[in-house]
Amino acid sequence: MAKKKTKFVCNSCGYESAKWMGRCPGCGAWNTMVEEVEMVAKGPRGAFKHSSSTSAKATPIVDIKTEQEPRVPTTLHEFNRVLGGGIVPGSLVLIGGDPGIGKSTLLLQVSAILSNAGHRVLYISGEESIRQTKLRAERLGVTSKELYIYAETNLEFLNQTIEEVNPKFVIVDSIQTVHHPEVTSAPGSVSQVRECTAELMRIAKTKNIAIFLVGHVTKEGQIAGPRLLEHMVDTVLYFEGERHHTYRILRSQKNRFGSTNEIAIFEMLQNGLNEVLNPSEMFLQERSQGAAGSSIVASMEGTRPILVEIQSLVTPTSFNYPKRMATGVEQNRVQLLMAVLEKRMGFMLQSQDAxxxxxxxxxxDEPAIDLAVLTSIVSSFKDEAVKPTDCFIGEVGLTGEVRRVSRIEQRVQEAVKLGFTRAIVPKSNMGGWEYPKGIDIQGVETIAEALRIAFPQL
Structure with missing residues (x-):
């Protein structure tokens, strides 16, 4: 006879305690401890159950043979880029994002692409009925006999269906709705998410099935459930963007089979998500010509260079302490650069809101954007616009020097492609590569030199 045991588990970090506490000792969050009942089976002390009849043996590392993992590419090149070249069979991928951002739409489109290519796909919906999923599929134009829809949340039934259908790809929407019948806690709790993910990981590895999990996020933007969830999976992707805007960004936060700095950009239309193959042009298409407080930087996102506009508004403050607000860049970086301008250039910014x-x-979040941020701040402070065909690349040090950045050639090539005629770069980056035609490359050592080039009238 099994003995019931009660414990309290933190919904945020998974910390376990024998008694209830208002504040979790593990993560410091308030009112996150929930009561769960676990079943402790009686048995001989020291007994240990193996998950399989045969246990693995330790092997010398020199005797282990390796090969490049096979990948299944899709026709969505942006999706392939984020995954590192395609979907790896047997991998477990977690996709998180705000409600209504388009996670289910993206995975349904990927399911249609894979099933049309002849791969059997099982789409498990724990939040919608099969008719609701069918209506969304019709809106997206998804029709394939190799795509199976299954609406269920019981993990035992899911396992049986996977055995019967024998798919090559499985989508679980969402992991917070799936529950293990042997775990007494409610669906979405720490224990349920942990146990269900562990079972799905076992299925993915033993049957060589690529499984995609949709994860809910908290109000802080983190994936709901224990932090262990992100450690267990092979890849963690975040779907970002504003619900009222059309553009969406798929960002890789963890990837055991590729880079963690890649992003994919999609546009949400009536018929689904369309990939944006030239994001630099998209970011610059609404740029105001001749406006003060604007500068362009060539940033690297993984292996892709993108040109982005950085805007600044510097205005006299009406408070005792000036306000500093930053969106898209770290606020501490902005404060550091403004301090460098005050100390090295003599700009009086302590009475200005920025x-x-x-x-x-x-x-x-890379250091190569420092020079562009600094230039946009000076442009707004002096109310002088930079040339619309100028591009700024470089890291700024505390002593006012402009430091070397990586992959300068790819950055400049992207600027040339979009019609920029001058690039201000670190002088230490000037040698060792062939300059492209059609662009004037100016090397600078200090921010004073960069500002004299950008603002000759000052």
């Missing part, structure tokens, strides 16, 4: 934004909704 608002910095990256146009298009993309987030930039």
């Amino acid at each position: 608002y910095i934004k990256v146009a298009g909704g993309v987030k930039l």
